[in-house]
Amino acid sequence: MEFWDIYDKEKQRTGRTMQRNDWCLKDDEYHLTVLGVIKRTDGRFLITKRVMTKNWAPGWWEVSGGAAMAGEESRDAVIREVKEETGLDVSDCDGGYEFTYQRENPGEGDNYFVDVYRFVMDFDESDLHLQEEETAGYMLATPEEIKTFAKQGIFLHYDSIRRVFEEGE
Numbered sequence: 027m028e029f030w031d032i033y034d035k036e037k038q039r040t041g042r043t044m045q046r047n048d049w050c051l052k053d054d055e056y057h058l059t060v061l062g063v064i065k066r067t068d069g070r071f072l073i074t075k076r077v078m079t080k081n082w083a084p085g086w087w088e089v090s091g092g093a094a095m096a097g098e099e100s101r102d103a104v105i106r107e108v109k110e111e112t113g114l115d116v117s118d119c120d121g122g123y124e125f126t127y128q129r130e131n132p133g134e135g136d137n138y139f140v141d142v143y144r145f146v147m148d149f150d151e152s153d154l155h156l157q158e159e160e161t162a163g164y165m166l167a168t169p170e171e172i173k174t175f176a177k178q179g180i181f182l183h184y185d186s187i188r189r190v191f192e193e194g195e
Contacts (some may be wrong), residue, residue: 027045027046027093028045028046029043029044029045029046029095029096029111030043030044030045030057030058030093030094030095030096031043031055031057031058031094031096032044032056032095033055033056033058033139034054034055034056035054037056037057037058037126037128038137039090040055040165042059043096046093046144048135049134049135049136050135050183051073051135051136051137052131052135053132053137054137055129055137055139055142056138056139057093057137057139057142058093058094058100058103058138058139058140058141059091059092059094059134059138059139059140059141060091060092060093060100060103060107060141060143061089061090061091061095061125061140061141061142061143061183061187062089062090062104062105062107062116062140062143063089063144063145063190063191064089064090064107064112064114064116064144064145064146064147065070065121065144065145065146065147065164065187066083066126066146066147066148066149066166066188067146067147067148067169068169069169069171070166070167071089071166071168071169072088072112072114072154072165072166073088073089073092073164073165073167073175074087074088074089074090074111074112074156074160074161074162074163074164075087075088075161075162075163075165075183076088076134076160076162076163077136077158077159077160077161077162078162083182084122085162085180086180086181086182087114087165087167087172087180087181087182088181088182088183089187090104090107090108090111090112090138090194091104091107091140092107092110092169093138096162097120097129097186100141101122101123101130101143104116104141104143105117106138107115108145110157110160111156111157111160111161112154112155112156112157112161112164113153113154113155113156114147114149114153114154116143116145116147116175117143118142118146119146119147120145120146120147120176121143121144121145122141122143122144122145123141123142124143124144124190125141125142125189125190126139126140126141126142127139127140127187128140140186142181142186142187142190145150151166168191169191169192171186173188173191175186176188
């Protein structure tokens with residue numbers, strides 16, 4: 027059974043936990059998720075396609091990420107999530123934490139902070155080992171291709187993280 031820390035509105039741990047996907051949070055309570063944007067030195071980004079069996083946004087494109095487990099630091103969570111979903115180890119890569127945004131879903135019990143990371147690394151496509159339960163494929167996409175998916179309404183979190191794809195162009 028997986029547990030997540032509960033955070034207050036200042037993004038401080040409260041000392042309490044919740045069971046994964048329990049959606050029991052009160053207003054001003056949050057859990058922590060992470061996103062790991064991976065940019066190759068050729069300027070393309072690794073994006074993955076969600077499996078069609080997902081309850082939410084099946085078949086949409088996204089970057090690696092997920093919830094931080096209870097007691098887990100944000101950076102450790104993003105390294106774990108990227109490794110689980112892609113097989114890539116970003117622990118020694120250039121880049122790192124970029125920014126945090128938060129989502130409020132009043133009355134739904136699902137408020138959360140999202141720590142966004144960007145890592146720059148060279149990798150060969152043979153280095154990828156996708157988590158079949160989570161991903162139905164991948165693409166090495168340009169920022170313009172990602173923007174096109176977002177305009178089609180099939181790229182998760184784009185409005186909240188678009189600047190991480192635009193930096194350095």
